[in-house]
Amino acid sequence: MTAAAELIGVTQRFGSFTAVDEIDLTVPAGKLTTLLGPSGCGKTTTLRMIAGYSEPTSGTIRIDGVDSTRTPPEKRNLGMVFQSYALFPHMTVADNVGYGLKLRKVPAAERRTRVMETLELVGLAHLADRKPKKLSGGQQQRVALARAIAIRPKLLLLDEPLSNLDARLRVQMRAEIRRIQAETELTVILVTHDQDEALEMSDEMVIMNEGRIVQQGSPQQIFPRPADRFVAEFLGYENFLTAADGTPLTIRPEHLRIASAGPGLDAVVVDAAFRGVDLLVSLDVVDPSGATVRLVADVRGGAILTPGSSVTVIAPDDHLVSLPR
Ligand SMILES: Nc1ncnc2c1ncn2[C@@H]1O[C@H](COP(=O)(O)OP(=O)(O)OP(=O)(O)O)[C@@H](O)[C@H]1O
Numbered sequence: 001m002t003a004a005a006e007l008i009g010v011t012q013r014f015g016s017f018t019a020v021d022e023i024d025l026t027v028p029a030g031k032l033t034t035l036l037g038p039s040g041c042g043k044t045t046t047l048r049m050i051a052g053y054s055e056p057t058s059g060t061i062r063i064d065g066v067d068s069t070r071t072p073p074e075k076r077n078l079g080m081v082f083q084s085y086a087l088f089p090h091m092t093v094a095d096n097v098g099y100g101l102k103l104r105k106v107p108a109a110e111r112r113t114r115v116m117e118t119l120e121l122v123g124l125a126h127l128a129d130r131k132p133k134k135l136s137g138g139q140q141q142r143v144a145l146a147r148a149i150a151i152r153p154k155l156l157l158l159d160e161p162l163s164n165l166d167a168r169l170r171v172q173m174r175a176e177i178r179r180i181q182a183e184t185e186l187t188v189i190l191v192t193h194d195q196d197e198a199l200e201m202s203d204e205m206v207i208m209n210e211g212r213i214v215q216q217g218s219p220q221q222i223f224p225r226p227a228d229r230f231v232a233e234f235l236g237y238e239n240f241l242t243a244a245d246g247t248p249l250t251i252r253p254e255h256l257r258i259a260s261a262g263p264g265l266d267a268v269v270v271d272a273a274f275r276g277v278d279l280l281v282s283l284d285v286v287d288p289s290g291a292t293v294r295l296v297a298d299v300r301g302g303a304i305l306t307p308g309s310s311v312t313v314i315a316p317d318d319h320l321v322s323l324p325r
């Protein structure tokens with residue numbers, strides 16, 4: 001794996017507060033890496049240090065193998081799109097996209113070619129002469145993306161670029177960014193606090209909590225094997241129980257099964273909510289350590305589960321995940 005960027009022991013302090021705490025991170029070239037975590041965990045701070053907008057308190061940042069810790073942003077050749085992708089309102093779409101090329105003194109003829117190529121890539125060539133305010137939110141977002149891509153950046157940094165779009169458009173744009181990334185083979189770092197977005201878009205996922213990286217890997221590696229309780233909860237594992245030997249365990253609601261009797265864990269139905277295709281059942285379950293825990297099962301069809309009835313809960317071994325003590 002070639003690294004497009006490497007962070008080695010990078011820390012960012014604001015006064016006595018440590019926003020990013022000695023993180024080591026390798027960003028693979030030509031892939032889409034997401035930084036995922038709850039609000040305030042240090043995602044934007046990390047991205048800003050990679051971009052050069054703030055200098056780490058300590059540690060080293062390498063871009064393309066070169067120590068760039070103290071390189072000013074304009075010398076890093078990176079593309080950035082922020083949550084509020086401020087376009088220049090008085091310029092046409094084409095001039096917005098060509099802006100970075102003009103700054104870099106790319107000759108007019110080549111600039112035009114590259115602007116049109118980039119607009120083709122994001123599907124907006126037909127709107128080249130429009131002003132941004134006559135575009136929809138999704139179209140404006142594509143212009144911002146095109147503007148960042150047009151300079152052929154070494155790294156494309158996206159900080160919650162979809163959060164201003166409505167839910168449907170956001171889902172569409174996920175696929176769109178994925179396609180553009182695959183076509184251009186750009187190295188992309190995308191910041192999000194949305195786990196579905198990260199799971200759907202990432203080649204590599206980096207999960208952060210309180211300024212630290214808590215797990216890194218592909219969605220296929222991380223989703224079935226969260227490293228600790230924080231990651232598990234963040235990815236929607238709602239059930240926590242304890243094995244006979246004291247090991248903490250977790251399992252997803254959709255992996256629990258409910259039977260009227262037979263081998264399994266003794267349980268009493270607390271509540272059952274019908275949700276159309278499935279039924280969300282909460283239960284008081286006697287776990288393998290003998291403790292009674294409240295679990296949630298997401299089941300399809302089956303018996304009518306009335307509150308108060310005694311049932312058996314089955315937690316299949318292959319879906320139970322052991323967590324560190
Ligand atoms: N310039 C600053 N001065 C002081 N504290 C800061 C500064 N910038 C960020 N912080 C603090 O550092 C922490 C991390 O902030 P950061 O913006 O990186 O979070 P984030 O993960 O991007 O969160 P969000 O999902 O809300 O955007 C927060 O507690 C924030 O208040």
Ligand SMILES: [Mg+2]
Pocket residue numbers: 043044045
């Ligand atoms: Mg942020």
